[in-house]
Amino acid sequence: MTADIGLVGAGVMGSALALNLADNGYKVAVYGKSPHKVQTCAAAAKEQNLKGEIIPCATSAEMVAHVRAPRPFLLLVPAGDAVDSVIAELRPLIDKGDLIIDAGNGNFHNTRERTKMLEADGYAFLGLGVSGGSEGARHGPAIMAGGSPALWSRVEEPLKAISAKHNGEACCEWFGPDGAGHFVKTIHNGIEYADMQMIAEAYGVMRDGLGMQADEIGAVFQRWNEGPLGSFLIEITGQTAQIADPETGKPLLDVIQDKAGQKGTGRWSVIEAQHLAAPASTIEAAVVARNISSRKDAREEMEALFGAAPTELGDALGDRNTTLNALEQALIAGKIACYAQGFETFKAASATYEWGLDYAAIARVWRAGCIIRSVFLDDIARVLGEDSDAHLMATPFFADLMRDNQGGLRNTVAACATHGLPAPALSAALSYFDMYRTDRGTANMVQIQRDFFGHHGFERVDKDGGGYHGPWVV
Ligand code: 6PG
Numbered sequence: 001m002t003a004d005i006g007l008v009g010a011g012v013m014g015s016a017l018a019l020n021l022a023d024n025g026y027k028v029a030v031y032g033k034s035p036h037k038v039q040t041c042a043a044a045a046k047e048q049n050l051k052g053e054i055i056p057c058a059t060s061a062e063m064v065a066h067v068r069a070p071r072p073f074l075l076l077v078p079a080g081d082a083v084d085s086v087i088a089e090l091r092p093l094i095d096k097g098d099l100i101i102d103a104g105n106g107n108f109h110n111t112r113e114r115t116k117m118l119e120a121d122g123y124a125f126l127g128l129g130v131s132g133g134s135e136g137a138r139h140g141p142a143i144m145a146g147g148s149p150a151l152w153s154r155v156e157e158p159l160k161a162i163s164a165k166h167n168g169e170a171c172c173e174w175f176g177p178d179g180a181g182h183f184v185k186t187i188h189n190g191i192e193y194a195d196m197q198m199i200a201e202a203y204g205v206m207r208d209g210l211g212m213q214a215d216e217i218g219a220v221f222q223r224w225n226e227g228p229l230g231s232f233l234i235e236i237t238g239q240t241a242q243i244a245d246p247e248t249g250k251p252l253l254d255v256i257q258d259k260a261g262q263k264g265t266g267r268w269s270v271i272e273a274q275h276l277a278a279p280a281s282t283i284e285a286a287v288v289a290r291n292i293s294s295r296k297d298a299r300e301e302m303e304a305l306f307g308a309a310p311t312e313l314g315d316a317l318g319d320r321n322t323t324l325n326a327l328e329q330a331l332i333a334g335k336i337a338c339y340a341q342g343f344e345t346f347k348a349a350s351a352t353y354e355w356g357l358d359y360a361a362i363a364r365v366w367r368a369g370c371i372i373r374s375v376f377l378d379d380i381a382r383v384l385g386e387d388s389d390a391h392l393m394a395t396p397f398f399a400d401l402m403r404d405n406q407g408g409l410r411n412t413v414a415a416c417a418t419h420g421l422p423a424p425a426l427s428a429a430l431s432y433f434d435m436y437r438t439d440r441g442t443a444n445m446v447q448i449q450r451d452f453f454g455h456h457g458f459e460r461v462d463k464d465g466g467g468y469h470g471p472w473v474v
Contacts, residue, residue: 129185146181164369190269309420329408
């Protein structure tokens with residue numbers, strides 16, 4: 001019984017995390033469905049001469065027997081039923097007080113349920129959001145934890161040790177009880193979807209609006225990566241757009257089918273935002289875009305039916321440089337709107353579930369290791385640190401950025417609309433901004449209709465209180 005931790009799941013993420021733990025001097029007992037993958041992982045630890053050790057285990061019982069009590073177990077298995085099967089498999093083998101940590105992309109509702117169920121029986125459970133893909137898992141992911149603080153203190157040290165560091169600060173934090181960690185990761189993924197979609201829309205403007213080639217487009221993203229848009233996603237966009245397909249020699253981007261997959265976390269973030277009445281329209285547009293992307297047959301049919309849009313922009317936005325400047329501004333303003341939506345959703349969730357989320361801490365954890373890491377998150381962490389209740393878009397720093405860049409967003413969205421270039425996420429970001437900056441909106445029209453057909457009542461602009469009605473005969 002010498003291992004510090006047990007790890008279930010020797011797939012890409014599980015193996016990478018096990019190696020990361022071993023790299024940091026921990027002894028990890030690893031068990032997985034595939035004995036081959038378990039052995040490969042253990043061999044890799046030896047080959048890489050890591051400080052710690054990986055003990056390959058043929059059964060879950062063998063893994064449990066290796067770990068020092070009170071035992072922590074990290075589960076790196078697909079979200080959903082697989083987590084419940086592993087919990088069921090471990091329960092008869094472990095002792096009360098042992099700690100099961102779900103480090104997959106769990107749905108936070110399931111995490112809440114599992115926490116309740118296991119705690120009722122004397123076991124312990126934590127939900128852990130881990131971001132950064134396999135590279136991050138191996139060399140430093142961002143980690144978002146949820147569960148009881150006492151349990152967190154048992155594993156905080158190894159998890160902080162393996163996490164990404166931003167200026168020496170661990171990107172690993174506990175955010176609140178039960179499902180808080182998985183919720184933070186879910187919204188991270190919603191924002192990830194929106195960031196990716198807005199980038200794809202900018203790519204569409206360059207490819208179909210300006211007739212640019214993939215490598216030229218890649219160079220533009222590389223340039224943008226040096227400015228306010230600097231981020232992992234912009235960086236890999238610049239890199240990957242310039243890669244050739246080894247089979248055909250064509251740009252790899254051009255031979256990839258335009259259908260995007262999804263495992264569901266983006267969709268969950270939108271569903272949760274809707275439940276919480278938080279406006280997350282840019283994130284929602286990104287999920288819808290993935291859904292429509294997968295309906296390739298229908299898109300082919302409708303292009304034949306309606307004809308392709310006249311996507312060439314010509315000089316609608318000025319010359320190429322002016323157009324690209326507008327596009328960069330559109331991405332900056334769209335990103336502000338999208339993050340504002342994410343943080344509005346956090347606020348609503350924190351109040352509803354009584355998590356006491358620390359919004360600045362969330363932004364701090366996202367600064368390194370995770371997929372949405374960017375220079376921008378430093379500013380978010382700073383402004384929310386100064387005023388955690390503020391609406392991100394209204395903080396002096398981001399309000400100035402919004403003022404400077406909303407023109408580019410508006411012109412880009414307008415040009416996309418008149419030329420039939422789909423820009424759902426950027427359009428949603430612009431509408432979100434326009435709705436918020438409009439003091440006198442149009443909901444009085446909705447209210448008069450509601451009162452007419454449903455006697456729902458309204459507030460008046462000239463009197464206090466609510467419950468006023470129109471002169472309808474009911
Ligand atoms: C991360 C990623 C990672 C993965 C998701 C989203 O933070 O490391 O979000 O968790 O990319 O599974 O994948 P889908 O695009 O398939 O939903």
